[in-house]
Amino acid sequence: MTATSATTVTSAGRGERATARRLGRGRLRTRALFLGPFYVGFALFFVLPIGYAIVQSLFVVERTGGVFGTVSTRFAGLAQYARVLTDPDFLQGLGRVAGFALIQVPTMTAAAVVIGLLLASTAPRAAAVIRSIVFLPYAVPTVIAGIMWASLYQPSTSPLDQVGITIPWLSGQLILVSIANIGLWAWTGFNVLIVVSALTSVPTEVIEAARLDGASEMRIAVGLKLPLILPTVVMSTLFALIGCLQLFSEPVILRTVSTAISSTYTPNMLALSAAAGNAYGRAAAISVVLALITFVMSLGLLRLVRRAGR
């Protein structure tokens, strides 16, 4: 009796364990099905290229014995990075990107905040129409926006020139402003949307109360709404500044109509031209440095946001 019951118990235990194992296998299969595709892709198209770029950046290609000599690849440690960080082309590129950022981002933020606040005190139907118009450029790919503005800047096709106003948009003095203007045109609408959606979280009772107290719309916008949306605005501004490091499409397109833009105008263009000259190690080192700066700055920013939120 006791023996039988004991076997029953163990067999039941074994049965349970088998079920658990079966369940476990099923769970693993589910996990592979749901997470597998994304993480396999992530490993192949994100992690692998980063690793590959890092490895590439540690080697230099050397040619010994003149133009017809043999080509060999040699491990060079961080030499490639030392070269990139002291490369005048790279540093000038960073400088141009910084100049672009300092023109484009503050203008864009100011425009987005002003438009967003004005829209909030405009009759809803008119506000919806204007908001859509302001958002429209976001639907235009950067390349197309670049081509369009290139035609608008060129004296032969510029409508300003047709009415007798000549501005040398494509000259060395103005080129950075002209590039920044394309970014301003393309991205302000998206930032207006950020401001508008941040404004929806401002409690209406507070605004109504201020209104009852006789505060003007201007006073409410600047004294009440602006401080409440400021954290969102500051965060999107800082991320926009970091994003400027990737500047590529706009200058590449304006380069087809302006001699003021060299093939190494921004760090990304420099990386591409290094790769085009088969200097893959140097190109990889530039890419890694850019990614690292972006990564560290974004991470620091997120930390800051989280601490401020606490």
Add this chain to the structure above:
Amino acid sequence: MTASVPTAGTRRRLSHQSRGAVVARYAILIAAAAYFVGPILWLVAAASKTSAAVVSTPAWSLQGFQLLTNLHDLVTYDGGIYLRWALNSVGYAVLGALVGTLVAGMGGYYISLFRFRGRDALFAIVLGGVLVPTTALALPLFLLFAQVNLTDTFWAVFLPSVINPFAFFLSRVAADASVPIEVVESARVDGAGETRIFFSIASRLMLPGLVTVFLTQFVGIWNNFLLPVVMLNDDATYPLTLGLYTWNAQIPQAPALQSLVLIGSVVSIAPLAVAFLALQRFWRNGLNAGAVKA
């Protein structure tokens, strides 16, 4: 909710503003609208004229109007290569965003609803990926694809475009917000498998979020320029952006391309602009989701 309806209260508060303030407000807003829509109107006007008229007549003049001729030239030039580019763009962006949304949606849902060891680490890795600029990946991706002889093919642009860490992050946020664990558990009790639960219940609950994920990916791929520039050499594989860019770069040698570039640009933005305006609210949803989590 009542904010979108012009109630008596809205009207009263609008009349409460001084006339000068109202005029100034509309003046600024209309000036802004003119800045944003003006270049597009110019592009449409220029694209529907002869090249000579673009140079010699003002934008608002109808002289040299030949929209249909320009459209015909656009789709027949070089054996209809423009239509090929359009098809490629749709393939890269629509298919890529669809597959990308499926992959990110399933992953984000699983990370959100299932507890297992290593879950937080897996998610943190993806968050790290969000912070890596995709432009830094283009060159190493080219070298990797070159080793398996896949550069200059559809896959060279399509495959890397499918994987988007931000889409994964948005999907997780969408699942957190819209799929209650109780619903999933009761479906399990009723005997539904995990796949079935996802496709017939969870994905529907997540739908508004998934639309935002799709749009985010679609725009990213549609706009992408660096990856196609690096990967593609054969113009039969170009997306519209790269194709129009190469035409634009050839204008100094072949001035006839000027009008094709203009009309080609208009045709490439028209469908997208319409879709964007129609789907605006999903953008705001996505922005709110991002704001809550970050």
